[in-house]
Amino acid sequence: MPTGTPSPLQRDASQPLAGQLAERYAQRIRERLLLPGARLPSVRDCARQHGVSPHTVVAAYDQLQAAGLVEARRQRGFFVRETRPPATTARAARPASALPRQAPVDATALIRGMFEADAARSPGLGTLPADWLDPTLLQSALRRLSSDTAVQMSYGDPSGDERLRVALSQRLADLGIHAGPAQILTTNGATHALDLLIRTQLQPGDAVLVDDPGWSVIFARLTQAGIRLLPVPRGPAGPDLAVLAALAAQHAPRAYLTVSVLHNPTGHSLDLATAHQLLRLADEHDFLVIEDDSYGFLAPEHLPRLAALDGLRRVVYVGGFSKVLTPAWRVGYLAAAPERLTALTDTKLLDGLTSSPVLERAVALCLEQGRLRRHAQRLRERLGAARQRVAALAARQGFQWATPPDGLFGWLDTGVDTERLAQPLLDAGWLTAPGALFSATRRPGSLMRVNMATSLDPAFWRQLRACVDELQRRPAPG
Structure with missing residues (x-):
């Protein structure tokens, strides 16, 4: 299970900390682990994650901006710019299991994550889990x-x-x-x-x-x-x-x-x-x-x-x-x-x-x-029971739905920016689908798509509550 804990920067290295941090993010961008449109952590969040001062993070982000890899958006933070990846990258030489997972930032990233994910830990999945099929x-x-x-x-x-x-x-x-x-x-x-x-x-x-x-x-x-x-x-x-x-x-x-x-x-x-x-x-x-x-x-x-x-x-x-x-x-x-x-x-x-x-x-x-008709009827009945259980789990942790869920999906209001929320949840092993992925203009917001068939584990809802509470304690990215 991914831990999401970054390796420490080398304080005794000849390269300054800001340069090491900038190179770390630059490598992720070049390897397409951070895709165009992805938001970098806020200055405070990044400083906390890497154990450095906010001044060091600002210097690193300035270097990335000067290199044309990221852009600053007023009142929102730093975002990866569209770049052309090199013909070959270091990614091919590294085992897939060693690569850090990134929260989905676009349709392609979400689908790739679904192919790699364990359905039991994927509330953002777009399909029924395999053990529901016949x-x-x-x-x-x-x-x-x-x-x-x-x-x-x-x-x-x-x-x-x-x-x-x-x-x-x-x-x-x-x-x-x-x-x-x-x-x-x-x-x-x-x-x-x-x-x-x-x-x-x-x-x-x-x-x-x-x-x-x-x-x-x-x-x-x-x-x-x-x-x-x-x-x-x-x-x-x-x-x-x-x-x-x-x-x-x-x-x-x-x-x-x-x-x-x-x-x-x-x-x-x-x-x-x-x-x-x-x-x-x-x-x-x-x-x-x-x-x-x-x-x-x-x-x-x-x-x-x-x-x-x-x-x-x-x-x-x-x-x-x-x-x-x-x-x-x-x-x-x-x-x-x-x-x-x-x-x-x-x-x-x-x-x-x-x-x-x-x-x-x-x-x-x-x-x-007529076997498909009967199979579909069983799926509808099972989904109905799953929706009731998921609704109870969500209510127990204090969450509300934008409207009552139906079918496979529910549109959950988390109370925080779900793009910011997706990464700490993924670090804890849960793949989610933030609402901005479903906006034609990539508009951020507090909504998240939840799969009724893959969100039945109470551990997910406890983790969601903990991550939301942590984000609410932090200041919004500037």
């Missing part, structure tokens, strides 16, 4: 396909396995979304479906409305594609429609990318009145609505989906199975109006020819037999 369901489906050479020895249909698209058509009908198999395109996970939509429906320079808070991976993908983000505040009932209308009138967005059910990170779901008004604004301002329902299997079927209300006229619906089957099976899909599918299928072909016919047929079997 490996026998997957193994049974694969065994049934072991002798099906037609599936195993072909590229498959560019649109996706036909049996899966038929089963998905029935699944969507249960949600009130009427889409025939010809209106469904399978993908390598829901994220791939979103990527296809970005590449075929949008152009660099376009403006796109996004939920704020929202999923930072989508912010990063849109920004990489040259898209301008228009953040829309997200509340318990859905987006702030007044803000959305004003942004739409001013910027003429091409699309709105949203999660209508069990929103990540807040757990909110769209209410019916807001959904109707949102679709009216989409018609009035002529923008596409991309509805990401990645967590849909964890939600009751009766919750309103925009695609059901719109009939896939202006809405494109995106779903997947990684959250309830296994993250290893990258099987997703989208449902859209027929006139949109040709371009999307062409992009999929250029991207990787087809998606896996074996995995898609296995998912089709899980759907056809």
